[in-house]
Amino acid sequence: MNSAYIIRKIFRAFLTIWIVTSFVFLILRLSGDPTVSVLGLEASPEAVEAFHAKWGLDDPIHVQYLRFFANVFQGDMGVSILEGRSALTAVLSRLPATVSLMVISTILTFSVGIFFGVMASLYHNTHKDQIIMTVAASGFSIPTFVLGVVLVLIFSVNLGWLPSTGSATWKHYIMPVLTMTIVDAAVFARFTRSAMLEVLYQPYMKTALAKGMSWGQAVRRHAIPNAAIPVVTIMGFWIGALIAGAVIAESIFAWPGVGRLLVYSVKHRDYNVVQVIVMLISVSMVITNLIIDIIYGKLDPRVSIDRGAE
Amino acid sequence: MNNDKPLLELRNLIVGFNGAHKGKPVVRGVSLEVYPGEILGLVGESGSGKSVTCYSAVRLLGERGWTEGEVLFDGKDTLSCPEQDIVSIRGSQMAMIFQDAQSSLNPVQTIGRQLVEVLMMREDLRGSSSETFRKEAVDLLNEVGIPDPERRIGEFPHQLSGGQNQRVMIAIMLAGNPRLLIADEPTTALDVTIQAQILRLLKKLCRERQMAIILVTHDLGVIAESCDRTVVMYGGRIMESGSVEDILVHPRHPYTFGLLSSKPRIDIKVEKLNTIEGVVPSPENLPEGCPFFDRCLNVTDKCRDNYPPKVIEGKRHYFCFNPVEERSV
């Protein structure tokens, strides 16, 4: 890595964050304001006027926009209109709940998806392959929210085994994690399988056998490292799906996390909170993609990440 | 070549692919022997079955195909032995290199790592230090003529040229000290000046290590310059076999004759090229009789339905009812 590469990357990251934030800024303000949510329908015109003046909602939108960015550059993300405390604090206090959900789901998605994908490829065109792929196909054809609701109906409503809302015990984790994992694991299984099948028929696998390796050794040492390259690439895209999944799962299971806060804040036009969450999401996506770029460069020596700057 | 016991012997090998044309073998009864310290040339066009024959001998066809007949390596049948037996023979007894060296090397591992991997499987080096392995690897790269091996050992296949990658492949396959090396069109993808270097290397290795080499090629010139004996294949069968001098100077089979006279030469001006009319038969459409019958100038009625018997003349043999008269090309 060199300076030109880092400069280019950072510049792009800022551009992305700026575009996303501006877009959200406009959409939120063009589609309503928080007055009704805070003051209620019966509020007097004076109270409404005072509220507007307090939050600067009467100013033309470009003035609001410039003020917003001026504050952001000073590190001031604003105050939550609904909660009255700093928007950043409001979001950060919900972060641990979401992160724990995401970490567990990520580990489970990768391990289950990749394991079954590899298995299916090794038993290509046999019954094992067909069973894994049929299960996977049904897995990713279910929409996440339907899956969540169905789980609630079965395990909470009918069987009464698992709690349907909250995050107090390990039992509370089971259904949100399953909701976030099943679809993505199925996608990873399918993708890993096709990446493996691509690699298993490469000439270097024949070389590995001709060297005197057993099939198992050849798969471990030569097929899997190569198949990992495309799988890592799609992980970058998958981060978006993980966040979307968290939003849905948290809403269904009333999980006290950032995803649920996002839905709630959008509904009530709590501008500053929404902006903080959107920025958080953009920053984490940018960082993840950077990490994946670096891993990618390490896995595949043919791609140097500082191409074009020698 | 004073050794009279063959190292590898194919006896009536039949190979077919699984799938739509399962019942139609693409190699239909091939018998040949390879002796220690000799280079046997296996020559033929696409679809002749020459590569498939080699893959079956090392049992690298996997589940894509089925085999019948016998492949005896040092007296042991490698077609019917259990999988772990063939795994222990591969690499340490017989090895194979391929046409496209770059894609035959793992693109994400350094060439050093791919070399050491084989060294680590060697009994006599078990438990050696990483320094020893590194030294062995450098020695091997030196032996195959890679310049600056100390530096190259840390590089990846895409950083090397096609010719150097083929040298690396040879080094990897030499690492297990095999007694037989099968080279499947090792120079087809290379430029002629590099081809000459690789062929010289193979000859050197054969001489110095007393290794047997099967060199698969479609180029009769390559056969003439590097091989001791040759087997000419067409349509999944052997057309003729014998010493290089016998086959190339006094071909008896009309196919060999046609092949020789249809290729211009760099050293002599030929006025008009002979042609072999027609097309190479597709493997699923091979006739019962001689596969060359519909393109042959000497064809007679019986050629189509009857496969000609083996005719032995001294140290050579051919399969033809109407061989070419004895005369030089």
Next chain:
Amino acid sequence: MKIESKNQENNILEVENLAKKFVVKKGKMPWQKNQYVNVVNGIDFSIRKGEALGIVGESGCGKSTTAKLIMDIHSPTKGSIVYNSQELNDLKGKEKKKIRKDIQYVFQDPMGALNPRIPVIEQIYEPLIIHYGRDIKNYYKKAVSLLESVGMKESHGKMYPHQLSGGQRQRVVLARAMILEPELLICDEPISALDVSIQSQVVNLLMKIRDERGITLLFISHDLSMVRHLCNRTAVMYMGHIVEYGDNETLFNNPLHPYTRSLINAIPVPDPRIKKDDIILEGEIPSLLDPPSGCKFHPRCPIAGPECSLKQPELKTMPDGRKVACFALKRGDCNE
């Protein structure tokens, strides 16, 4: 624009100081420069009417790029291509289309050159529709007679490319190239993808085309034996330069440039009785990204002298009429 032909020979095409460089790495930042490779590096040659000129060399020597420059697939960085006294680079629109009709080409991969979903006969007469409008009945007759002249039957015309063999497809491509009655046919490795027994069929066909129809051939190949057989004159290229250029008889019987000599020596001869001098060219072709100074061949050259690494030798005409670019010749090292 008419340009006076420089010599009295009947040249159909004259190439002068032709060069092409490609950008291999774009500078991503404003202060970074683009990185170039010189694939063709100022070459001169001409093709006489009715002859077959061969261009040979190993991979990366620039022979295919030269063909593509003439075919207008790439535009040259500098230099001129004069076809029948017209500078090709200056032509536009209609004039260009007219010239394109006279120059046709055949590539290595006939499958890629044919549309898999159209019967081959329609593909053979399609150029006529493009250049002269619709008259399918006459075109069909003409296409069939061409198909027969390349050794195929009318019944093959109804087939699709995948139903034909590689050699037959290349014949179809040839028939299509012939239908506009071109003056010049450029063949870029036309037989490399074919089986040995099929190669001679296509080469004999090319010779027939040249001899019977008077079509001029530019034959690009790495197969020196084929070039020796088919062509009248040959240019040998190495890293973007022509190193030797002359009549086949003189060039192949007595090559002068050390590269030509080692190239010819490296070609295997299918006769074990012939013992060749065991001089094998050492080393590999250097990277175009980092070409050697002076004569591009000097790092591998067995007779390189001190000046070879300083200056690029120019093509000099020898007493026997051929041209050679080598300093060593002056010193007499190469003369027989």
